[in-house]
Amino acid sequence: xxxxxxxxxxxxxxxxxxxxxxxxxxxxxxxxxxxxxxxxxxxxxxxxxxxxxxxxxxxxxxxxxxxxxxxxxxxxxxxxxxxxxxxxxxxxxxxxxxxxxxxxxxxxxxxxxxxxxxxxxxxxxxxxxxxxxxxxxxxxxxxxxxxxxxxxxxxxxxxxxxxxxxxxxxxxxxxxxxxxxxxxxxxxxxxxxxxxxxxxxxxxxxxxxxxxxxxxxxxxxxxxxxxxxxxxxxxxxxxxxxxxxxxxxxxxxxxxxxxxxxxxxxxxxxxxxxxxxxxxxxxxxxxxxxxxxxxxxxxxxxxxxxxxxxxxxxxxxxxxxxxxxxxxxxxxxxxxxxxxxxxxxxxxxxxxxxxxxxxxxxxxxxxxxxxxxxxxxxxxxxxxxxxxxxxxxxxx
Numbered sequence: 001x002x003x004x005x006x007x008x009x010x011x012x013x014x015x016x017x018x019x020x021x022x023x024x025x026x027x028x029x030x031x032x033x034x035x036x037x038x039x040x041x042x043x044x045x046x047x048x049x050x051x052x053x054x055x056x057x058x059x060x061x062x063x064x065x066x067x068x069x070x071x072x073x074x075x076x077x078x079x080x081x082x083x084x085x086x087x088x089x090x091x092x093x094x095x096x097x098x099x100x101x102x103x104x105x106x107x108x109x110x111x112x113x114x115x116x117x118x119x120x121x122x123x124x125x126x127x128x129x130x131x132x133x134x135x136x137x138x139x140x141x142x143x144x145x146x147x148x149x150x151x152x153x154x155x156x157x158x159x160x161x162x163x164x165x166x167x168x169x170x171x172x173x174x175x176x177x178x179x180x181x182x183x184x185x186x187x188x189x190x191x192x193x194x195x196x197x198x199x200x201x202x203x204x205x206x207x208x209x210x211x212x213x214x215x216x217x218x219x220x221x222x223x224x225x226x227x228x229x230x231x232x233x234x235x236x237x238x239x240x241x242x243x244x245x246x247x248x249x250x251x252x253x254x255x256x257x258x259x260x261x262x263x264x265x266x267x268x269x270x271x272x273x274x275x276x277x278x279x280x281x282x283x284x285x286x287x288x289x290x291x292x293x294x295x296x297x298x299x300x301x302x303x304x305x306x307x308x309x310x311x312x313x314x315x316x317x318x319x320x321x322x323x324x325x326x327x328x329x330x331x332x333x334x335x336x337x338x339x340x341x342x343x344x345x346x347x348x349x350x351x352x353x354x355x356x357x358x359x360x361x362x363x364x365x366x367x368x369x370x371x372x373x374x375x376x377x378x379x380x381x382x383x384x385x386x387x388x389x390x391x392x393x394x395x396x
Contacts, residue, residue, distance in 0.1 A: 004029075004250055004253060004254065004257075005023060005024070005027050007222075008023060008222070008254070008257045009023065011218050011219075011222055011258075012261050015216060015219075015261060015262075022151055022168050022260050023168075023257065024138075024170055024171050024172050025170055026171040027149075027171075027172045028171075028173045029172075029174040029176065029246055029250055029253070030175070030176060030246075031175065031176050031177045031242070032175060033175040033176070034061060034064065034065060034068070034139065034175040034178065036173050037065060037068070037114065037137065037139060037173050038069055038074065040137070040171055040173075041069075041076060041112070041114070041137070042076065044135075044170075046076065046111050046112045047075075047076060047111060048077050048078075048079065048110050048111050048112075049076065049078050049079075049110060049111065049112040049113065050078075050079050050080075050081055050101075050104055050105055050108055050110035050112070050113050050114070051066060051078055051079065051114050051115075052081050052083060052101055052114070052115040052116070052121060052124065052125045052128075053080065053081075053115070053116045053117055053121065054082060054083045054084075054085070054117060054121060055082065056141075057116045057117040057118070057121060057141045058082065060141040060142075060178060060181070060182070061116045061175070061178050062080070065114070065116060065139065066080065079108040079110065081100065081101050081104035081105075083097050083101065083121060084096075084097075084100065087287075088288065088289050088290070089289065090290045091121065092120060092156055092284070092290065093120050093124050093127075093154065093156060094155065094156040094157070095155075095158075097120075098124055098127055098131075098155065101113075101124055101125060101128040102131060102132065105132045105134070110132070110134060111134055112129075112134050112136065112137065113125050113128060113129045113132075113134060113135075113136040114136070114137045114139060115136060115138060117139075117140075117141055118142040118144045118145060118186060119144055119147050119148075119293055122138060122140075122145075122147060122148060122150075123147065123153040123154055123155060123166075126150065126151070126153050126166040126167050126168070126169070127153035127164060127166040129166070130153075130166040130167040135167065135170045136167055136169055136170070137169060137170060137171050137173070138169040138172040138173070139172075139174075139175075140179065140249070141179070141182060142179065142182035142183065142186035142187065142190070143174075143186075143190040143245055143248045143249040143252055144186040144187070144189045144193070144292065144293070144294055145189070145190060145193050145293055145294055146190075146193050146251075146252040146253075146255040146259075147256060148169065148172055148174075148252065148253060149168060149169065149172065149256035149257050149259075149260055150166070150256055150259065150260070151165065151166055151167060151168035151260060152164065152165055152166055152265075153165075154277075156280075156281075156284060159284055159285055160281060161277050161281055163265075168260065172253070176245055176246050179245050179249060180240050180241075180242055180245050184240070185292060185295065185348070186292065187237065187240060187346065188294070188295065188298075188343070188346045188347055188349075189292040189293060189294030189295045189298070189348065190249075190252055190294050191230055191234070191237055191238075191248060191294070191342075191348060192292075192294040192296075192298025192299070192301070192343060192346075193252065193293065193294035193297050193298070194226065194227055194230045194248070194251055194252065194255065194294075195227070195230070195231075195298045195301050195339060195342060195343065196268075196269075196270075196272040196273065196294075196297040196298065196301040197223050197226075197255065197267070198227065198301060198305065198333050198334060198339070199270050199271060199272045199301050199304045199305060199308070199333060200266070200267060200268055200269050200270035200271075200272060200273065201220060201223060201224060201267060202270065202308065202329055202330065202332070203266075203270030203378040203379060204266040204267055204270065205220075205329055206326060206329065206377065206379050206382075207266070209325055209391075210322070210326075210377055210390070210391045211377035213376075213377060214262075214264070215266075216261075216267075218261075219258045219259075219261055219267050220267055222254055222257075222258040222261075222267075223255050223258050226250075226251035226252075226254040226255050226258075227251070229247055229250070230247065230248055231342065233247045233248075234342055234345040234346055237345075237346050238345045238346040238347055255267070255268050256268075266376070269373075270376070270378050271300075271304045271369070271370070271379065271380035271381075272297050272300040272303075273300075274365075274369040274370055274372045274373060274376075274378070274380065275296070275300035275303065275304065275365045275366070275369050276293060276296035276297045276300050277369070277372050278364075278365040278368065278369040279291065279300075279357055279361060279365060280296070282361060282365075291355060291357075294348075295348055295349050296357075298339070298343050298348055298349070299343070299349055299351065299352060299354075299355045299357070301339055302336040302339040302340050302343070302350070302351075303336070303352070303362060303366075304380065305334065305335060305336045305339055306335075307366065307383070308379055309330060309333070309335060309336070311330070311383060311388060312326075312330040314388055314389070316388040316389035316390075317388065317389050318389075320389060322390075323389045326379075326388075326389075366380070367384060370384055
């Protein structure tokens with residue numbers, strides 16, 4: 001989508017210090033985009049790219065891509081690194097997965113990485129590419145997260161989730177014919193990841209009001225528009241039409257590119273993501289199968305919305321200009337029931353019970369998840385620290 005990149009470049013020109021230099025050269029979201037990978041690699045004169053996939057994404061796109069390299073007769077020697085699942089059967093972005101790909105890079109003397117997959121494989125591949133000092137190309141197999149364009153990798157290191165600097169993709173080839181065939185839960189997860197922007201955008205503005213956190217109206221506008229596109233086309237996304245999947249994929253890309261422009265993830269990650277990360281670490285710690293990131297974010301967004309609307313009636317927000325500003329911003333967040341109805345429209349889990357998170361874990365996460373990102377001044381953190389109606393300096 002040339003227009004998507006052009007719009008982002010125009011937005012970067014309006015920003016002081018915008019990271020336009022980190023943008024991909026190409027973002028192709030269209031039927032048949034997979035056919036553009038081999039010509040791109042040939043134009044780059046790469047001789048030994050490494051294809052990173054797992055058994056599912058190999059079937060979805062990786063094997064076809066391998067065959068395209070063979071059929072092209074370019075002499076490009078593409079090798080495969082099939083990332084293995086853990087004992088629970090999940091492929092996760094942890095030390096073992098990263099080392100596996102790095103070893104494959106070394107053994108094959110790879111000069112680039114091509115990743116066919118969704119969020120987890122991208123996190124592994126981008127960090128491996130960054131560490132090896134080689135470029136990587138993104139071939140999404142499901143519109144499930146907004147992290148395809150990211151230059152950071154959320155990795156599980158010794159059971160804790162931390163985000164580490166990594167390489168952004170030099171090109172993204174999102175073939176809508178492949179994406180429309182993605183498992184329905186992964187498509188719903190992508191929508192859930194976008195829905196979470198309702199609370200992340202609020203938390204970002206709250207941090208600006210109460211802690212003078214850095215803020216960009218341009219980035220907030222890009223993210224908000226992408227979010228609204230998904231809400232307006234929820235039915236088409238739920239029906240997996242080509243237009244619906246293209247709109248969802250473009251929105252996820254825009255959200256990710258907005259993060260690149262700003263240099264931090266405030267626009268796309270607030271208290272709802274902190275809950276999701278908390279649940280993820282708990283599931284790893286207790287040896288349970290992982291839940292899809294976007295599915296967790298969507299349900300967490302509804303829970304945070306319910307909490308924030310309750311806090312809007314807090315006496316702590318009464319009688320001050322700041323309190324009234326916060327209340328006004330909370331009113332812009334859809335009610336929890338509205339968010340759950342949207343999640344049902346795309347056939348995703350809409351409640352804790354449907355997701356598989358118990359009430360005890362929710363309670364603990366609402367009390368403790370803000371510790372995951374202590375550089376973020378979310379309303380959840382303020383609620384837990386007893387500073388809902390005040391700035392971080394204690395001013396009314």
